[in-house]
Amino acid sequence: MLFKKMLRDIKANKTQFISIFLMAFIGVFAFCGVCSEYYGLEQTSDAFYSNTNLADGWIYNTTITDDALSKINNQTTNTERQLVINSVGNFSNNPEIKLHFIEKNQISTFFTVKGEKFNLSDKDGVWIDIRFAEAQNLSVGDNISFEFNGITLKKTIRGIGYSPEYVYEPSSSSIVPNFKEMGFAYMSHEAFPSKIQYNVLLVKFNQSPSDFKSYLDDHVDYLSFTKKDDHVSVAQFIEEMSQHKMIGEVFPIVFILVTFLILLTTMTRIITHQRTQIGVLKALGYKDRTIILHFMSYGFWLVLAGSILGLILGPMILPKLFYPSMSSFYSLPQWNPGFDISFIIVVVAMVLSSLLVSYFAAKNISKENPANTMRPKAPNLSSLGILERSRFWDKLNFNLRWNYRDAKRNNFRALMAIIGVMGCVALLISAFGMNDSLDNLKTWEYDEISHFESKLIIDSGALPSDIDNITKEVNGTKVMEQAIEIKSNGIEKTGMLLSLNKTNLITHTDPNGKPINLSSSDISLSKKIADSLGVKVGDSIKWHIIGSDKWVECKITNIHGEPLSQGIIMSPQKLDELGLNFTPTSIITAKEVNKDYDSIKSITTLTELKNNWDELSGSIMMMVSILIFFAVSLAMVVLYNLGILSFTEIEREIATLKVLGFKTGDLRKLLLTQNLVFTAIGFVLGIPLGLYLMMIVMNASGESIYYIPSLTWGNILLSAIITFSVSIVVNLMFSGKIKNLNMVEALKDVE
Secondary structure, three states: HHHHHHHHHHHHHHHHHHHHHHHHHHHHHHHHHHHHHHHHHHHHHHHHHHOOOOOEEEOOOOOOOHHHHHHOOOOOOEEEEEEEEEEOOOOOOOEEEEEEEOOOOOOOOOEEEEEOOOOOOOOOOOEEHHHHHOOOOOOOOEEEEEEOOOOOEEEEEEEEEEOOOOOOOOOOOOOOOOOOEEEEEEHHHHHOOOOOOOOOOEEEEEOHHHHHHHHHHHHHOOEEEEEEOOOOOHHHHHHHHHHHHHHHHHHHHHHHHHHHHHHHHHHHHHHHOOOHHHHHHHHHOOOOOOOOHHHHHHHHHHHHHHHHHHHHHHHHHHHHHHHHHHOOOOOOOOOOOOOOHHHHHHHHHHHHHHHHHHHHHHHHHHHHOOHHHHHOOOOOOOOOOOHOOOOHHHHHHHHHHHHHHHHHHOOHHHHHHHHHHHHHHHHHHHHHHHHHHHHHHHHHHHHHHHOEEEEEEEEEOOOOHHHHHHHHHHEEEEEEEEEEEEEEEOOEEEEEEEEEEOOOOOOEEEOOEOOOOOOOOOOOEEHHHHHOOOOOOOEEEEEOOOOOOOEEEEEOOOOEEEOOOOOOEHHHHHHHHHHOOOOOOOEOOOOOOOOOOOOOOEEEEEEOOOOOOOHOOOOHHHEEEHHHHHHHHHHHHHHHHHHHHHHHOOOOHHHHHOOOOOOOHHHHHHHOOOOOOHHHHHHHHHHHHHHHHHHHHHHHOOOOOOOOOOOOOOHHHHHHHHHHOOOOOOOOOOHHHOOOHHHHHHHHHHH
């Protein structure tokens, strides 16, 4: 019988119970969906790295000697030498292909998906990058040529696949991979045309990377060492996963908390509305425990159904929204959603919490005897406060005084309304804030810092005279960009060296994005790396160009802000003072260059760089759009439920006011005033909470990107319009309830 009663109650209050179902579904759907995408990336990449035995570290030197190899083997579980050199493919666009000549094929092995598995005995075969093969329409069995150091190698493609070292590989001209212009290839060491001299040593070790590096420093001469977590491909992919994980873990919490809030308000309203029925049940002999379990079952079944549906559909739908954009930047053999036990834990916690919330809503009424339960609940009493005793109180109109006293008597309902609005506003503010910050980052990098139209990437074999002639012809500026390693206070970071003469094509900025002037004697360190190293202006750092064993020590004279490239900025003159050669890697110019030059590998424009950034930030923007949609849905559900609760609690007061002659418009204005006041308080408190959520997510973006968290007044206004519009629309929905209120039933229901 009680089960039938529950079904009738759910049908009679279907809007509120549907909202409970939806909020439970959305909370679990968002959490499991986003985290499934993250865990899928983590589990797929971990399996790929494990299957290919990704190296724990890479040691670079001009030559890996037998003596050095013997010393290193004392500290490792396995080692493998490779010769890694840059070559140019025999295609019309002269793509850059990085060749790996393999000694054993035991560490960071090539993962073949088409053709034969890698064969160390095959002198004539080559195994190439699948993304490059697709871009160039290559197939197994095709012939391909490579040119390097005046040597031409002609090989037959035996296999096509992936490498664990190239999950992410940016092109030389942009942060976005251009697989038509770059790729990699693997060959046996026997395929090298002369005596091979290895320049990279891949290592697997059981000790910590810092202990292993300390041993290297004490016993071996080498150029540089890169641990797995600092490898360009691995680090970039980890940063991407970390940001997605942070979004997946932080934002659904808001939905889940608000679900409990809605459940509590709905159950409180139903129990208050059914006092007479509860009194009758108690008079008929139903025990308090039976009645409490009856009302606990309301939320249990709906939250259970919503949570299970969210658990099923979240991993099925959300990862597929992100994988298309992710797979355009990262190369993995598979893209599958993942699973974690935390998904089940969240569902169980949701269901148990729903039971607890329903218990708190029902336990108080069970303490009353049947006679008292059949009577309406006595209104909450409140004593006169300071405001009500002041002269200012008499100057307030009836609307404000009535709402003040109503909120004072029902302070818990007022608190729930404010918290609910805070959650909605926090989601809107954080979503719009991330959108603003990404837009500002793009504007900062490509409008305020970069003023060139074309960037010409110089070929590694270009003659200095050719570079000078091209620079003069395009009226450009030579730029040197090299990967470097920086260390201070026992901390090491990788970054980028930027060296160029003063030009109006590049405007350096401070950490707040304001223009600064750097002299030819300045050495400026980016804010992001300075904070990581714990250094400031006047402190000394050591650094070297990766691939060179010459370390340089210098003092920092400036701290600059740079969104996308963290490292050091100095002039060619200062570079020369430090004993290093200025070797330009590109030429920037205000002209739009379409001419082909023999010494120029590729040309990219500022417009292309902007488009590349839009593509790179596509997955985050997708997340932002989902958050905005859910935030608006959350606002509607929360405000509607709180409006229903408010109307139920003051139904007798509304009926009394109608009897006294108040018109429907006046009564609607009373409720609207209360809604707007609670919405305003929740909105103001939700802004800092939203900024805090935004900063949590943005701080998880890794060490390569430097954000200035920002939120425009326009988007704050848009958040306000959305929130207050929903509040007003919800209020208008109660006009019919006020107009059709049965005053006799409301005032004499106890009789």
